[in-house]
Amino acid sequence: MSALSRFLRTPEAVAGAFLLAALFAMALSAPLLFPGDPQAIAGPALLPPFQAWSLPLGTDRLGRDVLAELFHGARTSLAVGLAAAAAALAVGAVIGTLAGFAGGLVDEVLMRITDAFQTVPAFLLALAFVSVVGPSLGVVVVAIALGTWTGPARVARAEVLSIRERDYVASARAVGMHPLAIAFREVLPNALPPVLALSSVIVAAAILTEAALSFLGLGDPNRVTWGGMIAEGRTVLRTAPFLSVVPGIALVLTVLGVYLAGEGIVEATAVRRGLS
Template sequence: MTDFWKRFSKHRGAVAGLLILFAIILLAVLAPVLFPTSPWAMVQRPFMPPFQNGEFFLGTDTMGRNLASGVAHGAYISLLVGLVSTVVSLMIGIPIGAIAGYFGGFVDDALMRFTELFQSVPSFALAVVLVAIFQPSITSIVIAIAIVSWPPVARLLRGEVMSLKSRDFVDAAILSGQKPATVIMRQILPNTLSPIIVLASMMVAAAILVESALSFMGLGDANIMSWGYIIGAGRTVIRQAWWVSFFPGVLILLTVLALNLVGEGLNDALNPRLSRKGK
């Protein structure tokens, strides 16, 4: 762990990204304390510009709601969507990639053709269609993002498993009588954690962007306050009240940037080849 942190801390951008991410997570956790009033409550006149009132320092939106409260409470939903959809994507992609890479042959061909079927359609277009079919809700958004996000996971894990299954420790496990499922779970998958963790950090960032884009198009959950919902609600009045879309947009930008920087730092710290070069 000490060596990992030393390698990670050498990447200044990754450390900065980690601090930004920690601040945004803290904002999401403390939102009910900082803004106890519901973000849906109308508390002032509509379109109040930012920095004119200390209590509503980010101004108000089209309905007179406190924009700062909406942004703070929306952080939790946006981060939750990104995290849950990524976990679901990993749960789909990891088994498919592991089975395809380990068994090869017909099984590999069948699973990879199945994966290519999903990759043949632009991911965002497929997400739009899925959300429209299942009706816009937080659940349908998470499912749609997960469905369009798992193919890269499967392809990455397939390549990793194919490179690991010929190693001596895997051969020893097979000769000792371990079943394929046991070999995959105990011998191979633990050695693929590094690239999976790096990819997962990037996937969370991509999921937040997709949720925001869906909400911007009017396909978000109208009952859930998220950054994408706020931007979508302010898109029709962007000339009159630029701040409604600007502040949640900045937070999305910072979150995605932070996650990508952390992903680069994790790649440098977890990649053994890069670690040897650093030494």
């Protein structure tokens, strides 16, 4: 409760939470407000915003409703961002914990693999993976996670290295607990807070990566994405800039919201840890 009140006391965190709430509302209400296919033709092509009541943000080159696309695009951004970040955090935490707790050869091998992934730019990795396997929502999620799990892995390992020397790990060994149970029941939960602190950055990065992939035409072709909308609008940037600007602003606000809310959560929980 007190962490929540501390969270709500910082204006940045409240702004972030507000933006995120708006994003979730968009994503959840999309099928209700715009029940049809957002990629269906809804009116005349290249209708500017605020001209027709039924099409408040106008239409794109093919006459599709921009507002409907924006709402449905929020679903994709959010789904990919959260799923990719969750996958990256889970894989990173498990690999980091195993490496840090086992030490020796296991640590050496796992960390060299981490190095290998980290030396390749995350976006190139995602690009290569999607072009080989083919674009679909699941593949995009895996592609983004491939390039982002190394950060959580390193943070988890560093934390585990310090935790495994603590007395309570020694007590668990003295009681006769299995090493894997020690790693995942005693060590991992206590190594998580700094790893989770990375989540806002990772979610934001994943949303941006997804948009970039879509922009390059490597997004799921059956779904509306903000990156794809920007790419669509690019060809008519001079005559109809709103087609790129509207999803661009949505993207900026989303990333900002995720980042601010994440920071707020870290701050609020850090204060509590500092006190106790």
